[in-house]
Amino acid sequence: MWMSLESCSSACHNQYHESSLNLKAINVDLQSDAALQVDISDALSERDKVKFTVHTKSSLPNFKQNEFSVVRQHEEFIWLHDSFVENEDYAGYIIPPAPPRPDFDASREKLQKLGEGEGSMTKEEFTKMKQELEAEYLAIFKKTVAMHEVFLCRVAAHPILRKDLNFHVFLEYNQDLSVRGKNKKEKLEDFFKNMVKSADGVIVSGVKDVDDFFEHERTFLLEYHNRVKDASAKSDRMTRSHKSAADDYNRIGSSLYALGTQDSTDICKFFLKVSELFDKTRKIEARVSADEDLKLSDLLKYYLRESQAAKDLLYRRSRSLVDYENANKALDKARAKNKDVLQAETSQQLCCQKFEKISESAKQELIDFKTRRVAAFRKNLVELAELELKHAKGNLQLLQNCLAVLNGDT
Amino acid sequence: MAAEREPPPLGDGKPTDFEELEDGEDLFTSTVSTLESSPSSPEQATASLLAEDIGTNSNGPKPAEVVLDDDREDLFAEATEEVSLDSPEREPILSSEPSPAVTPVTPTTLIAPRIESKSMSAPVIFDRSREEIEEEANGDVFDIEIGVSDPEKVGDGMNAYMAYRVTTKTSLSMFSKSEFSVKRRFSDFLGLHSKLASKYLHVGYIVPPAPEKSIVGMTKVKVGKEDSSSTEFVEKRRAALERYLQRTVKHPTLLQDPDLRQFLESSELPRAVNTQALSGAGILRMVNKAADAVNKMTIKMNESDAWFEEKQQQFENLDQQLRKLHASVEALVCHRKELSANTAAFAKSAAMLGNSEDHTALSRALSQLAEVEEKIDQLHQEQAFADFYMFSELLSDYIRLIAAVKGVFDHRMKCWQKWEDAQITLLKKRETEAKMMVANKPDKIQQAKNEIREWEAKVQQGERDFEQISKTIRKEVGRFEKERVKDFKTVIIKYLESLVQTQQQLIKYWEAFLPEAKAIA
Numbered sequence: 044m045w046m047s048l049e050s051c052s053s054a055c056h057n058q059y060h061e062s063s064l065n066l067k068a069i070n071v072d073l074q075s076d077a078a079l080q081v082d083i084s085d086a087l088s089e090r091d092k093v094k095f096t097v098h099t100k101s102s103l104p105n106f107k108q109n110e111f112s113v114v115r116q117h118e119e120f121i122w123l124h125d126s127f128v129e130n131e132d133y134a135g136y137i138i139p140p141a142p143p144r145p146d147f148d149a150s151r152e153k154l155q156k157l158g159e160g161e162g163s164m165t166k167e168e169f170t171k172m173k174q175e176l177e178a179e180y181l182a183i184f185k186k187t188v189a190m191h192e193v194f195l196c197r198v199a200a201h202p203i204l205r206k207d208l209n210f211h212v213f214l215e216y217n218q219d220l221s222v223r224g225k226n227k228k229e230k231l232e233d234f235f236k237n238m239v240k241s242a243d244g245v246i247v248s249g250v251k252d253v254d255d256f257f258e259h260e261r262t263f264l265l266e267y268h269n270r271v272k273d274a275s276a277k278s279d280r281m282t283r284s285h286k287s288a289a290d291d292y293n294r295i296g297s298s299l300y301a302l303g304t305q306d307s308t309d310i311c312k313f314f315l316k317v318s319e320l321f322d323k324t325r326k327i328e329a330r331v332s333a334d335e336d337l338k339l340s341d342l343l344k345y346y347l348r349e350s351q352a353a354k355d356l357l358y359r360r361s362r363s364l365v366d367y368e369n370a371n372k373a374l375d376k377a378r379a380k381n382k383d384v385l386q387a388e389t390s391q392q393l394c395c396q397k398f399e400k401i402s403e404s405a406k407q408e409l410i411d412f413k414t415r416r417v418a419a420f421r422k423n424l425v426e427l428a429e430l431e432l433k434h435a436k437g438n439l440q441l442l443q444n445c446l447a448v449l450n451g452d453t
Numbered sequence: 454m455a456a457e458r459e460p461p462p463l464g465d466g467k468p469t470d471f472e473e474l475e476d477g478e479d480l481f482t483s484t485v486s487t488l489e490s491s492p493s494s495p496e497q498a499t500a501s502l503l504a505e506d507i508g509t510n511s512n513g514p515k516p517a518e519v520v521l522d523d524d525r526e527d528l529f530a531e532a533t534e535e536v537s538l539d540s541p542e543r544e545p546i547l548s549s550e551p552s553p554a555v556t557p558v559t560p561t562t563l564i565a566p567r568i569e570s571k572s573m574s575a576p577v578i579f580d581r582s583r584e585e586i587e588e589e590a591n592g593d594v595f596d597i598e599i600g601v602s603d604p605e606k607v608g609d610g611m612n613a614y615m616a617y618r619v620t621t622k623t624s625l626s627m628f629s630k631s632e633f634s635v636k637r638r639f640s641d642f643l644g645l646h647s648k649l650a651s652k653y654l655h656v657g658y659i660v661p662p663a664p665e666k667s668i669v670g671m672t673k674v675k676v677g678k679e680d681s682s683s684t685e686f687v688e689k690r691r692a693a694l695e696r697y698l699q700r701t702v703k704h705p706t707l708l709q710d711p712d713l714r715q716f717l718e719s720s721e722l723p724r725a726v727n728t729q730a731l732s733g734a735g736i737l738r739m740v741n742k743a744a745d746a747v748n749k750m751t752i753k754m755n756e757s758d759a760w761f762e763e764k765q766q767q768f769e770n771l772d773q774q775l776r777k778l779h780a781s782v783e784a785l786v787c788h789r790k791e792l793s794a795n796t797a798a799f800a801k802s803a804a805m806l807g808n809s810e811d812h813t814a815l816s817r818a819l820s821q822l823a824e825v826e827e828k829i830d831q832l833h834q835e836q837a838f839a840d841f842y843m844f845s846e847l848l849s850d851y852i853r854l855i856a857a858v859k860g861v862f863d864h865r866m867k868c869w870q871k872w873e874d875a876q877i878t879l880l881k882k883r884e885t886e887a888k889m890m891v892a893n894k895p896d897k898i899q900q901a902k903n904e905i906r907e908w909e910a911k912v913q914q915g916e917r918d919f920e921q922i923s924k925t926i927r928k929e930v931g932r933f934e935k936e937r938v939k940d941f942k943t944v945i946i947k948y949l950e951s952l953v954q955t956q957q958q959l960i961k962y963w964e965a966f967l968p969e970a971k972a973i974a
Contacts, residue, residue, distance in 0.1 A: 280798070291781055291782075295781045299778065417973065
């Protein structure tokens with residue numbers, strides 16, 4: 044790739060902070076406290092992977108130093124997330140959703156196509172498009188950094204998860220964790236596991252819950268999750284159309300410029316001014332699209348993942364309830380037969396404890412989830428409205444200025 | 454017909470006193486000239502065309518044309534005398550008018566007062582009105598307004614058609630009323646264009662092209678599909694027809710044409726049958742167009758006038774640029790429509806999400822968001838509408854207009870070709886004569902002499918025609934350029950104003966939403 048992605052990423056260095064702050068804000072209560080502060084201080088994009096510099100500041104005694112950094116890749120984040128999910132002790136918590144894999148394929152393809160088509164367009168057009176694509180690349184880069192950071196911050200903010208040993212290793216161990224991505228066999232295993240889980244989930248969800256709170260939450264989450272999924276997809280499409288329209292403005296601006304420079308009548312000044320207008324208004328439209336993406340699409344996507352995590356929690360609880368009920372039945376049977384009663388009793392007690400533990404923490408988790416959600420939506424919707432207003436006013440100003448000039452001329 | 458006018462001295466294209474009787478040819482030296490002479494030129498040119506019977510002019514039925522020509526001839530028989538009487542009056546006009554640089558003649562102010570005072574017979578009014586136009590050729594006051602409205606379906610099945618109401622508001626006295634309307638169908642418009650094109654195109658007038666046919670579009674309408682795409686199609690056509698008529702009446706020469714007047718005024722119009730795409734005449738047209746294209750490639754013209762070459766190049770560039778811009782604008786329209794649809798889908802989805810949200814305040818806010826997005830979707834739709842009808846259609850109109858301009862340049866080339874051919878034939882005839890002289894065959898010599906005289910006249914005519922068309926084109930291009938500048942400026946400003954409106958609405962909507970979002974507790 045002659046077009047260096049590295050140069051893009053180093054440009055990202057100081058700029059991703061803005062969007063990471065945005066995404067962190069999606070979870071408002073992630074106030075960093077002195078005990079443990081985690082952030083991604085740097086990121087580098089290489090051929091086909093992204094290297095994140097995870098920076099920790101902590102006063103906890105578990106760590107050797109108070110401040111340190113390590114370099115991590117996406118697979119290592121996934122490893123950490125999966126270790127949480129598989130840990131029985133954490134069954135009663137909403138596990139912060141894993142960050143999505145960095146996906147620069149589309150952007151890379153476009154950059155490549157641009158490089159190939161360099162000969163067929165004018166220098167101005169080429170520069171414009173190159174800038175456009177670089178900005179796009181930058182935006183994707185910023186987002187992926189932000190999402191990885193939010194994951195870490197959520198873990199760091201969770202009273203139980205932050206103490207996890209794997210988490211500390213992740214933060215501190217300054218060598219490669221030798222965590223490789225799942226190979227085909229493991230991926231297949233995962234696939235089957237998921238199938239079993241969802242089938243089981245259906246069976247388990249058939250069991251009516253005595254507890255009103257959980258019953259309500261279950262119905263709510265199911266519907267909510269589906270609707271968020273739909274809204275997130277539609278918002279994505281809307282944002283993309285917006286971007287396409289903004290790109291058209293770009294081309295129109297270029298054509299008008301060409302017309303303006305070639306025309307022999309006095310309309311050439313006119314064309315040049317309108318071309319300028321389209322160029323400027325296009326920048327604003329692109330920002331509108333980007334802000335909608337950030338404040339609306341990303342918000343919805345994040346809560347899609349979180350609501351899935353919440354659903355998973357409910358599933359685990361239901362599963363443990365079923366196990367508990369089965370254990371009860373087994374105990375009754377054992378008592379009736381007067382065989383292996385002690386074994387059944389222990390088993391039943393374990394199940395009971397597990398179930399109660401999960402229920403207790405789950406309740407709190409779900410309440411927290413709602414609080415977080417409401418706060419996040421509020422913040423983002425307010426910011427969305429404010430940004431839309433700002434851009435519309437900017438656009439209006441541009442248009443009115445241009446019209447004043449044009450009308451003054453004619 | 455050729456006999457009725459004495460050909461001027463050979464090789465001398467310069468105006469002489471004698472030529473004042475020749476329908477004001479000496480007015481070539483003033484901007485006044487083209488309009489003055491234009492009544493003569495179509496008829497002159499058609500005269501020569503008819504004499505030579507060149508089959509390239511295939512627009513519209515021939516018989517009707519001939520009749521018209523005869524009428525014209527008579528008109529000018531009378532007018533000739535009037536002109537000479539008035540020539541003293543002419544002088545001031547001649548001297549005050551600027552030189553024939555491409556100064557466009559902005560036409561038409563009220564003609565009524567002058568005409569009333571003279572109370573002359575029709576043919577002279579025809580001529581006189583041009584004079585008035587010249588004298589008041591300054592303002593942009595254009596006192597005729599055309600509207601095309603109320604499309605309604607007439608008939609059933611495949612014979613059905615759309616009838617449009619054409620309303621004219623004017624204070625020009627050449628019309629009998631100041632406001633009137635008629636019902637016309639699409640083929641009537643095509644017929645009108647066809648007639649105008651056949652009369653004026655080949656002498657260098659840029660006749661605005663009529664909207665394009667669309668078999669698919671019309672079939673849907675005929676079949677009675679009442680969906681949005683057929684209503685859109687009808688609206689697109691209605692708007693295009695309106696713009697077509699408005700452009701046509703803006704042209705000072707075309708405005709004077711009786712066919713145009715008949716089109717606007719008379720309640721019954723003979724059906725133009727040769728406009729159907731698949732008719733015999735239609736196919737003939739296509740064949741001839743192809744033949745023209747081939748001919749064009751083989752004509753190698755000695756361009757003595759750099760202006761023409763320059764202009765042709767300019768129009769070529771303009772054509773390319775406009776096409777590019779048009780493609781981009783069409784893409785914008787498409788994406789804007791997409792955006793509108795996606796916004797509507799999102800609005801519904803957000804409403805659903807609001808419904809399932811169990812936190813009351815957030816639920817309400819989400820519903821409000823859905824409402825805002827729905828209103829914004831409407832905005833996008835309206836903006837797409839504006840994108841299309843103002844910007845995109847303007848560009849496609851001009852792309853077709855430029856094709857007409859190019860056609861006019863081509864006609865000039867053909868004219869030149871004819872002149873060349875005549876000169877070559879004359880040369881051959883002279884050679885023949887020489888040969889006959891040598892061979893001493895008295896009867897053949899006489900025939901040769903006759904033929905020479907005939908071809909001398911044709912060469913004369915050819916040269917005159919060529920100069921005529923060249924001058925007409927210069928004027929027309931000037932007028933066209935001025936119109937183009939005006940058109941683009943007006944439409945683009947209107948378009949920008951539509952964008953302003955959209956932003957203002959957006960501001961309103963988001964300002965209303967903001968407190969709702971803040972109210973989430």
